[in-house]
Amino acid sequence: MNYNLPNKKHLVFVDLAIDSFYYAVNLGVAALIPIAKNCGFKVSLIYLNKKISAKKFKDRIKRLNPDLVGFSLMWPQINHLINYSQAIADLPGILKICGGPGASLAPETVLNKAAIDGVTIGEGEIPLTNLLKKINQHQDISDLAGFYWKINGQIKKNPPSAFITDLSTLPFPDYSLYPRSLIIQYEGKNISAKLTRGCPFACTYCSNKELSQLYPPGQHFFRLPPIDYAINLLKNLIRQYPQAGQINFADETLTANKEWFKNFLRAYAQNIKLPYTLMTRMDTLDSETIKLMKTTGCFYIWVGLESGNESFRKQLLGRHYSNQQFIANAKLVKQAGIQIYTFNMFALPFETAEQMAQTVQLNKDIRADRGQCSFYYPFPGTQMYELCKKNNLLLEQDSILNLTNYNSQPAIKLVNTTKEQCLHYQGQLVNYFANQEANPYFRMDWYRAYEEDGSLKTSLRLSLFYGWAKIKYAVKMTALIIDRQIGKVGIFLKKNYPTIYQRLKKTND
Numbered sequence: 001m002n003y004n005l006p007n008k009k010h011l012v013f014v015d016l017a018i019d020s021f022y023y024a025v026n027l028g029v030a031a032l033i034p035i036a037k038n039c040g041f042k043v044s045l046i047y048l049n050k051k052i053s054a055k056k057f058k059d060r061i062k063r064l065n066p067d068l069v070g071f072s073l074m075w076p077q078i079n080h081l082i083n084y085s086q087a088i089a090d091l092p093g094i095l096k097i098c099g100g101p102g103a104s105l106a107p108e109t110v111l112n113k114a115a116i117d118g119v120t121i122g123e124g125e126i127p128l129t130n131l132l133k134k135i136n137q138h139q140d141i142s143d144l145a146g147f148y149w150k151i152n153g154q155i156k157k158n159p160p161s162a163f164i165t166d167l168s169t170l171p172f173p174d175y176s177l178y179p180r181s182l183i184i185q186y187e188g189k190n191i192s193a194k195l196t197r198g199c200p201f202a203c204t205y206c207s208n209k210e211l212s213q214l215y216p217p218g219q220h221f222f223r224l225p226p227i228d229y230a231i232n233l234l235k236n237l238i239r240q241y242p243q244a245g246q247i248n249f250a251d252e253t254l255t256a257n258k259e260w261f262k263n264f265l266r267a268y269a270q271n272i273k274l275p276y277t278l279m280t281r282m283d284t285l286d287s288e289t290i291k292l293m294k295t296t297g298c299f300y301i302w303v304g305l306e307s308g309n310e311s312f313r314k315q316l317l318g319r320h321y322s323n324q325q326f327i328a329n330a331k332l333v334k335q336a337g338i339q340i341y342t343f344n345m346f347a348l349p350f351e352t353a354e355q356m357a358q359t360v361q362l363n364k365d366i367r368a369d370r371g372q373c374s375f376y377y378p379f380p381g382t383q384m385y386e387l388c389k390k391n392n393l394l395l396e397q398d399s400i401l402n403l404t405n406y407n408s409q410p411a412i413k414l415v416n417t418t419k420e421q422c423l424h425y426q427g428q429l430v431n432y433f434a435n436q437e438a439n440p441y442f443r444m445d446w447y448r449a450y451e452e453d454g455s456l457k458t459s460l461r462l463s464l465f466y467g468w469a470k471i472k473y474a475v476k477m478t479a480l481i482i483d484r485q486i487g488k489v490g491i492f493l494k495k496n497y498p499t500i501y502q503r504l505k506k507t508n509d
């Protein structure tokens with residue numbers, strides 16, 4: 001497969017976040033932008049959070065005139081990948097590739113269903129570098145490790161690429177092509193960062209277990225960067241986005257290696273000093289770690305609760321810790337003054353109404369502050385997907401492909417419960433979290449995320465809050481715009497008039 005591209009050296013990433021309910025910088029794409037730039041490519045980004053017509057998409061691609069289009073896929077957006085790749089299928093001289101966890105775990109389905117030439121398996125840095133180098137030299141790309149290619153209707157499978165063992169060999173991520181509002185979120189303060197790769201656990205529903213198996217055995221899929229590299233990565237982000245007032249660590253389990261984590265926190269407290277939130281597992285915490293987290297600025301943790309029934313959680317989900325440990329550590333977290341956000345799944349395979357009620361109850365028992373109230377979604381390639389397949393629990397192809405998120409309805413066939421019961425318990429948890437919110441605007445925002453649950457109660461509450469929230473929203477947005485303008489003035493002063501800036505800052509502090 002000798003790909004003689006027109007040699008415009010222009011790569012367009014397409015971030016398919018359409019109707020996912022989670023709109024943020026895609027950290028995978030941000031990791032690859034510097035890779036392509038370092039290979040001498042111009043890089044553009046089409047970020048899609050709302051559906052646009054196929055024609056409009058094609059026009060945008062035509063205008064950008066790239067020789068390479070790289071889609072980033074999380075599985076729920078597969079239908080959009082199919083539509084948009086087909087929309088540009090007849091444009092000549094464009095190599096269309098796709099990567100991301102959705103593509104890595106179902107490469108053949110992606111190649112068969114979408115108008116895509118190649119799929120990257122696993123992490124993209126090494127395969128993309130090699131691809132761009134080959135393109136630069138007009139060389140054959142068909143044998144490139146880390147890619148599956150569609151050649152004359154046949155799929156050519158290459159082995160996985162080399163495994164990245166030393167994270168400090170990677171360039172710092174580049175967020176600059178994303179809209180500012182996605183880089184600095186939540187009242188113009190919050191910036192996301194990811195330091196580690198992978199996860200040491202093996203939950204059956206999660207893509208990580210299978211992603212780790214893409215590489216030869218013996219590799220440690222969970223990787224930690226050297227601490228000085230991690231600190232420099234954060235410093236680099238803050239230098240670029242000085243208005244960032246807090247950091248949101250997007251790592252799956254930043255706390256998994258206690259020794260590394262504590263050393264990191266000590267360095268963080270000296271060098272970064274910003275308040276932060278992180279994702280963790282309750283069973284990786286202890287009182288000493290929690291205290292250190294609090295003193296170094298942690299004010300919020302995101303933690304998987306998933307199911308409140310201990311044996312169900314252990315057996316079906318592969319999450320091996322007791323409710324007692326979960327509750328005890330949650331208590332320590334709350335006592336330290338750190339808020340808790342839980343991830344929860346309803347309508348799991350074979351789940352009963354009673355088990356769903358236990359999930360709601362466990363959230364109440366630990367006094368969770370906020371949480372995700374989603375339905376289990378079977379990701380192709382995962383262990384639990386295979387279990388669903390074996391037990392004939394998968395929905396018809398079309399209905400699952402049309403689900404772009406896992407908040408609105410059960411995503412598998414139900415055996416021991418009904419759709420109404422699932423919506424009922426999800427609604428209970430949504431209501432519980434909404435009632436934790438003092439601010440009506442946030443309350444409305446909260447309900448809006450679950451609006452499609454169709455419950456009359458939710459719709460009523462929404463309409464009640466809407467009028468008031470609209471006014472609040474307008475005030476909030478104006479405040480945000482002013483805040484951003486002040487931010488810009490601050491950057492200008494800092495650069496050109498540092499003394500005045502320091503004096504103003506002091507007064508402000």
Ligand code: B12
Binds near residue numbers: 027072207211250
């Ligand atoms: C942080 C996180 C988020 C954040 C940030 C998203 C992001 N991608 O940065 C938020 C909260 C926004 C989020 C939202 C969602 N997430 Co999320 N998220 C994660 C998490 C914990 C880490 C992702 C990450 O930063 N990885 C680090 C980067 C460097 O890796 P990466 O994204 O995989 O990218 C690498 C490769 O995949 C590849 N690559 C990626 N894109 C491309 C494109 C090309 C052209 C190429 C060549 C290569 C390539 O190269 C990258 C660098 O190595 C993962 C867990 C995991 N295992 O990945 C789940 C995960 C990615 N999320 C998942 C899902 C489902 C979602 C949602 C769709 C949830 C929903 N609504 O249903 C939304 C979708 C949002 C969207 N489409 O924008 C699933 C995806 C499952 C699947 N098989 O597709 C995961 C795997 C977790 C799980 N449940 O198993 N998520």
Ligand code: SF4
Binds near residue numbers: 209253
């Ligand atoms: S702990 Fe979280 S990220 Fe790790 S395997 Fe389990 S669900 Fe996936």
